[in-house]
Every structure is written in C-alpha cells, then in structure tokens.
Amino acid sequence: MLTGAVGLAGIPGILLVGAAWCYLLPGERRQLGRLVAGLALSAAAALAVSLAVAVSRGAVVEGSFGEVVPGLGLLLRGDSLGVTVSLIALLAGGLSLLETRRRPREEAAILICVAGSCVAALGGNAVLLFGGAEMGNIGALLLIASGRGRVGRGALLAFVIEHGALLGLLLPAAWLQAISGTSDFTALPAGVLSWPLALPWAVAGAVRMLALAIAPGAREPRTSRAWVAAAAVPTAAVILLRLREAEGIAAPAAVTVALAVIGGATAIWGAHLAWRWAGDPRLAGRGLLISAAGWPVALAGVANADAAVAVAFVALEIAVLAAPAWGLIAGAGRWGRILAALALLIAGGLPLGLGTSATILGLGVAASQGRVAVPLLVALGWAAVVATAASLRAARAVVAGGGPREQPVRLDALAAVVLSLVAAVAPGGAAVLTVGPLVGGAAVDSPDAGTIRGPGATWPGGYIVVAALLLALAVMSVALLLDRRLPRATIGGSMLRPSPWVRGLGVRRRLGTGLRVVPGWIERIDEWLIPQPQFGFALVGAFAALFLLR
Incomplete structure (x- = not known):
C-alpha cells in the first residue's frame, strides 16, 4: 500500500476524481452515483488506514509537491492528528452513503467536503490549512445548491461569513511566512505566534465550528443541509488543534x-x-x-x-x-x-x-x-x-x-x-x-x-451506563410480573398536570410577603458588623469555648 508522498496526495486526489465523475452523471443515476462515491471513499480510506498503521509505529510521512512562491511549499504531512481527522471525515462520508435519496451532484459535493477536510488535516503549513478549509466551503455551497435546486440567502450569508473568517487564518499564515520564512507548524520559532496573529486564527476556527447555527435542520427530503455541519466540524477541529500545536504550552x-x-x-x-x-x-x-x-x-x-x-x-x-x-x-x-x-x-x-x-x-x-x-x-x-x-x-x-x-x-x-x-x-x-x-x-x-x-x-x-441498563431491565421485569403498565407521556387534555415548578409558585407567593423583609435585616446586620471587625472572632471563640469546655 502507498504510504509515502503519493499516498498522502492520493487521499484527496481520489476523492476529487470521484467528485468530478459524480458531478457529470445525470440526476436520475442515483445508484451509480452512490457506487462511484463509495468506491472513492473506500480507496481513500484504505490509503488513510495504511498511513495510520505507519504513524502508529512512530513514523511521520511527509511529501513536498513544489513551491507556489519561493519559500512557500505545498507540504503534506501525515502525522497522528492529520490522519485521525482524515479517518473521521472519511467515516462521516461513508455514513452519508446510507441515505439513498441523494442525487449524484450531492454525492459530488460531499466528496469535495471530505477532500477539503483531508487537505486541511494533512496540510503541513497554515497555507494548506486555509486551502482545505476553503475547499470545504465550496463543497458545502455546492451541496446546498444541489439539494435545494438553488442557493438561498441564508446559505450565501453563511458562506460569506465563513469565508471572511477564514481570511483571518490566511493573515497569520502570510505574516509568519514573511517574518519567519515558513508557516510550517513544526518549524515555527518559539513565541513567534503572538496574540495579534493567534487571535484571528482562533476566530476562524470558532466561526467554522459555529457554522452549526445555520447548517443543520433539513426541511425537504432531498436536501442535504444537515450534512454540511458534519463536514464543517472536522475542519474546525483541525484549525483549533493546529493552533494549540503552534502556540506551544500556553x-x-x-x-x-x-x-x-x-x-x-x-x-x-x-x-x-x-x-x-x-x-x-x-x-x-x-x-x-x-x-x-x-x-x-x-x-x-x-x-x-x-x-x-x-x-x-x-x-x-x-x-x-x-x-x-x-x-x-x-x-x-x-x-x-x-x-x-x-x-x-x-x-x-x-x-x-x-x-x-x-x-x-x-x-x-x-x-x-x-x-x-x-x-x-x-x-x-x-x-x-x-x-x-x-x-x-x-x-x-x-x-x-x-x-x-x-x-x-x-x-x-x-x-x-x-x-x-x-x-x-x-x-x-x-x-x-x-x-x-x-x-x-x-x-x-x-x-x-x-x-x-x-x-x-x-x-x-x-459502568454507569451498564448499571442504568440493568436497573431499567429490572424495573421493566418487575412491572411485567406485577402486571403493571409503565406510565406513558400524554400531551394535551386533562391528563396533563402542572410541573412541580408551577405548583411551587403558590407556596412561593404565600411566603413571599414574609421573606421580603429578610434581605433588609441581613443588610442591616452586615452594615453593623463592618465597623466591628473583632466581634465576629469573639462570637466564634465563644461558641468554640462552649463546645470545648462543656
């Protein structure tokens, strides 16, 4: 199995090839789209598992694919964090195949989202981390458009907000490249990531994680908005965890x-x-x-x-x-x-x-x-x-x-x-x-x-979960032996009783008149004790003497 640079590049590469194939399929070829997506995810998962085996033995797989500009390389690194997040993203993509109502273009968008998560996870510097997150944004926008037939205002607003937040990740990447000559997470000098650089990086990860405020909640059977959140979480986790890695101890x-x-x-x-x-x-x-x-x-x-x-x-x-x-x-x-x-x-x-x-x-x-x-x-x-x-x-x-x-x-x-x-x-x-x-x-x-x-x-x-299950089985068994039915929830009608909080309001109203004077008395006692700092010690000493000398 490929475990070197070719294997690192093969994980997102296979996913993008599968996405292009699914995108070109007609809308009615759903079974073929699922098959192509399944093959792409399986092949990428096989490469990720082989990398995980190598990483578990202490190896760190790296691959350089040239430089965009002098000093800014396209570096992929298969460390423990990157491979694990890639496997989680691939597992999430595999679970999505269990939904049979998606069309081929939706499968293509899901593959792009997973590929973006893998690029962000396996990226060896902050520039590739930004590129993978942006790829995930594009896949999410395509996923919403494929599911609903159009891109709504809410989806466009979410895309703009996330894109703007990710620019906060590109800013420290460019600055680190300028002052340190690299944005590689493992090569940053100690203390170089000061708060003006770390703060926009952190906000980018937070906004990416909080995309859940817009993404979940599908209303139509065909839409795949709920899966957009599943694609956003791994990328956000990588951004925040890489920030902790770059910051060092504190x-x-x-x-x-x-x-x-x-x-x-x-x-x-x-x-x-x-x-x-x-x-x-x-x-x-x-x-x-x-x-x-x-x-x-x-x-x-x-x-x-x-x-x-x-x-x-x-x-x-x-x-x-x-x-x-x-x-x-x-x-x-x-x-x-x-x-x-x-x-x-x-x-x-x-x-x-x-x-x-x-x-x-x-x-x-x-x-x-x-x-x-x-x-x-x-x-x-x-x-x-x-x-x-x-x-x-x-x-x-x-x-x-x-x-x-x-x-x-x-x-x-x-x-x-x-x-x-x-x-x-x-x-x-x-x-x-x-x-x-x-x-x-x-x-x-x-x-x-x-x-x-x-x-x-x-x-x-x-142990607590197993004990709770055993207790529930015991209660159900006793109820069956005694021929007692378990209570059922009833919504509406005369069977609905007020909650204990509501029933407790009557007691609170009856006691409210007398309790209103208590804060005033406490305040007066406190004001009297302030100019008499020794009184409290004398009072405590008197009580202690009563218990010790009785």
Whole structure:
C-alpha cells in the first residue's frame, strides 16, 4: 500500500476524481452515483488506514509537491492528528452513503467536503490549512445548491461569513511566512505566534465550528443541509488543534479569553434555544448542537484542555451525524421517533455517547484553573444543565407525538446512534482510538475500556451506563410480573398536570410577603458588623469555648 508522498496526495486526489465523475452523471443515476462515491471513499480510506498503521509505529510521512512562491511549499504531512481527522471525515462520508435519496451532484459535493477536510488535516503549513478549509466551503455551497435546486440567502450569508473568517487564518499564515520564512507548524520559532496573529486564527476556527447555527435542520427530503455541519466540524477541529500545536504550552491570554467568551456564550445560547423550542424537535436539536459546538471552542485556549477539546469534538461530530433522525421527523413511525429521541438525548449530552465524558472533562479542566476560570466554569455548567433538561423535554415530546409511518428510518442516523451507544459503553476505548491520536496519549488516561480520565476529572461512563441498563431491565421485569403498565407521556387534555415548578409558585407567593423583609435585616446586620471587625472572632471563640469546655 502507498504510504509515502503519493499516498498522502492520493487521499484527496481520489476523492476529487470521484467528485468530478459524480458531478457529470445525470440526476436520475442515483445508484451509480452512490457506487462511484463509495468506491472513492473506500480507496481513500484504505490509503488513510495504511498511513495510520505507519504513524502508529512512530513514523511521520511527509511529501513536498513544489513551491507556489519561493519559500512557500505545498507540504503534506501525515502525522497522528492529520490522519485521525482524515479517518473521521472519511467515516462521516461513508455514513452519508446510507441515505439513498441523494442525487449524484450531492454525492459530488460531499466528496469535495471530505477532500477539503483531508487537505486541511494533512496540510503541513497554515497555507494548506486555509486551502482545505476553503475547499470545504465550496463543497458545502455546492451541496446546498444541489439539494435545494438553488442557493438561498441564508446559505450565501453563511458562506460569506465563513469565508471572511477564514481570511483571518490566511493573515497569520502570510505574516509568519514573511517574518519567519515558513508557516510550517513544526518549524515555527518559539513565541513567534503572538496574540495579534493567534487571535484571528482562533476566530476562524470558532466561526467554522459555529457554522452549526445555520447548517443543520433539513426541511425537504432531498436536501442535504444537515450534512454540511458534519463536514464543517472536522475542519474546525483541525484549525483549533493546529493552533494549540503552534502556540506551544500556553496560549496568549487574549486568545484564551476570546475563545472562552465566544464558546461559553454560544453554549448558553444554544441550550436556552433548545429549551425554548423543546416542542419542535428540529429547532430543539439545532439548539442542542449549537450548545455542544460551544464546548470545544470555549476550551480551545485553556491550558491542559487537549483531552477535553478532543472528546468534545468527537462527541459533536457523532451528534451531528445523528441529526437526520430529528431533522425529518414529520411522518416518522414509532421506531423513527424512538431514534429521533435517542439522537436528541445524545446531542443533549446524556450518557448515551461521549457527550457526558466531554462535559465531565471540560468542567474538570475549568475547575482546575482556579478562580480565574470561575466564569467559564459557571457558564459551561449552566449550559450543560439546561441542555440536558431541554433534550429530555424534546425527546419526550417526540415520543409522545406518534403517528402513522410515512418516512423510513434514516439508516445513516441509525448507524451514528449505534456508534454513539458503543462509545458510551466504552469511553476509554473510544479515547484510545480517537483522543489519543488527536492530542497525544499523554493527554488522556484510560485505565480500562469503561473509564476515561483527564486532567481534573474521571468518568467511569461505561459502568454507569451498564448499571442504568440493568436497573431499567429490572424495573421493566418487575412491572411485567406485577402486571403493571409503565406510565406513558400524554400531551394535551386533562391528563396533563402542572410541573412541580408551577405548583411551587403558590407556596412561593404565600411566603413571599414574609421573606421580603429578610434581605433588609441581613443588610442591616452586615452594615453593623463592618465597623466591628473583632466581634465576629469573639462570637466564634465563644461558641468554640462552649463546645470545648462543656
């Protein structure tokens, strides 16, 4: 198998050849388009696997393909990060083939998106990183146009925003080339990436990750807008992880603060959007994905957060791949609605995937930073709580709103949900296969297949999931033996009772009059204690004497 420079260039090259072939096929030749796309993805995956085997043995495969201008070379590098992201992008493209309603031009656009992700991942310098991201933008625009028959204003606006943000990546690349003679990630002098250069780079990755705010949520059976997000996430992850690699040990403070503010605000906004529209699975699911996208952005500038960023990226990609389950929920039968409910719970961060692992590791890293990271810890914690509650509400609404089956179960979403459940049972094994190659084996520790451990936190998710399943089976078995039916969700009618929060308002109103005077008394006592600093010590000493000398 080719593992040298030809193998590196062959991965995106095969995908682009397959894209050109699919683009030239007539619209009615869907089976042939799927066959061509499948062959291209299989051949590229075979090359990527052969590179992964070489990289796992400690080798770093490089290939130079000339220079655009003197000093600016077309360098591809097959390191651990690049090969792993390429495999994830190829896997996402392979899952897309399970959807049989796409036309050949949509398959061509998907291949272009995957090729762009591979170029960005395997690029050895910032210029090729920019080129791969731009290729992904073009593929996304073509994908939307092929699915809808035209390019809408929202798609054009998203393209313009992402293109403008990526210019922030080209600026530091050109500047590094001018002052250092190279933009190679491994050859940059220490400290050369100051905050004026790192900040636009970070914003480019954040905007690329937050393309989820526009991309998901297909309305028509033919459209492929939901897959645009699946193509955007790997490229955004590469941009942010390469930035951490170029920065070295610590990121500039301005970059850390900017990413924390953008990511934290996005996580809260998406969670509240999902809570507000929990009755509409399409809007709720989009909000959950937006909230999940904020986590890797918020943690990308935090020290020792490599494992948390990588786990959050993998969890987000799986949740996006499962999004078609709730994107076309209208007319879905019983199993389709159960699949949609599971996909919503996965997007909400419940222990049905790596979402809970990302939450635990992210909060642990934020807590380990001390008081300076308290705002980030509070923001991410609040976003996690609201997103979890919103996903439970949305899943309940989906299951309770059953109807006659009109749409078949989405096989691509089913495969993503199964993959997520496997990762939930074995988070340690998933970390060894994905997180370790992405950020290095030293960043994450997996004592066994059911446990993942990072700086500041440990999550034995596999054991908890298995215990929860056994408990659920025990409850169902007892209910069947006692001939008791499990409660069913009821939406509408007299069976719907007010929530405990609403019932608690009456108690709050009855106690409100008396409780209003409490803050005033506390304020007066505090004002009296300020000019008497020794009184508190005397009071504590008196109580201590009572307990010690009784």
